[in-house]
Amino acid sequence: MILLPAIDIRGGRCVRLIQGDYQRETVFGNDPVAIAEKWVGQGAEWLHIVDLDGAKEGRPVNLAIIAKMVAAAKVPCQLGGGFRTEADLEAGFAAGLNRIIVGTRAIEDPDRFAWWVHSYPEKIVLGLDVKNGRPAAHGWLEEGARSLDDLLADVKDLPLAGIVFTDISRDGTMTGCNIEATVDMARRSPHPVIASGGIARANELTELAGRGVYGAILGRSLYDGSIDLHEALKLLKNRQG
Numbered sequence: 001m002i003l004l005p006a007i008d009i010r011g012g013r014c015v016r017l018i019q020g021d022y023q024r025e026t027v028f029g030n031d032p033v034a035i036a037e038k039w040v041g042q043g044a045e046w047l048h049i050v051d052l053d054g055a056k057e058g059r060p061v062n063l064a065i066i067a068k069m070v071a072a073a074k075v076p077c078q079l080g081g082g083f084r085t086e087a088d089l090e091a092g093f094a095a096g097l098n099r100i101i102v103g104t105r106a107i108e109d110p111d112r113f114a115w116w117v118h119s120y121p122e123k124i125v126l127g128l129d130v131k132n133g134r135p136a137a138h139g140w141l142e143e144g145a146r147s148l149d150d151l152l153a154d155v156k157d158l159p160l161a162g163i164v165f166t167d168i169s170r171d172g173t174m175t176g177c178n179i180e181a182t183v184d185m186a187r188r189s190p191h192p193v194i195a196s197g198g199i200a201r202a203n204e205l206t207e208l209a210g211r212g213v214y215g216a217i218l219g220r221s222l223y224d225g226s227i228d229l230h231e232a233l234k235l236l237k238n239r240q241g
Contacts, residue, residue, distance in 0.1 A: 003218060099125050
């Protein structure tokens with residue numbers, strides 16, 4: 001199981017939101033490059049970056065600072081937030097990203113999304129953000145018009161790199177991951193599933209790993225100190241034997 005520290009960028013700073021609410025923001029640092037280096041120094045082998053400004057505006061906004069983060073980190077990085085056009089994807093990969101997360105386009109234009117995935121096999125991740133049981137779009141600000149079942153049917157045969165599954169109601173709340181929904185998604189999907197939203201304790205990671213979940217994104221739990229990244233990585237390694 002891989003662990004991906006989350007670095008959410010808004011206005012050039014590292015922040016965390018609660019339930020995707022832009023009015024409920026906590027600033028955790030003014031230097032995202034230093035934070036990227038910090039997590040890699042504690043053993044991170046992947047980083048999960050979110051361009052919150054991009055998600056809201058519908059286009060990547062913070063690629064200049066994100067390119068510096070990727071260069072400094074020297075580990076694979078994935079980014080979500082505002083990728084709506086082919087030019088956006090080209091700019092993201094030119095910035096050094098290994099994977100790009102796309103959510104809104106998959107919901108609103110599944111044919112275009114499928115074409116993107118075939119154009120960049122194993123490099124596009126579906127951002128499956130669920131709000132009130134339905135996939136959400138536009139930076140979690142809107143519930144999508146399509147059902148979860150329809151969306152999964154659309155992508156089951158695509159060469160995706162994986163699916164980031166987020167229960168928006170849990171994100172940033174430190175109330176615990178929606179383990180049952182995440183495990184159900186891992187069982188239903190032929191693609192690797194990465195858990196996101198609300199993970200607060202290390203035992204959640206071992207349970208997710210033991211039930212077939214490929215990875216987990218850690219946000220507020222790392223910044224608040226309820227999970228120590230180095231110790232969590234060691235715990236998972238020891239579990240594997």
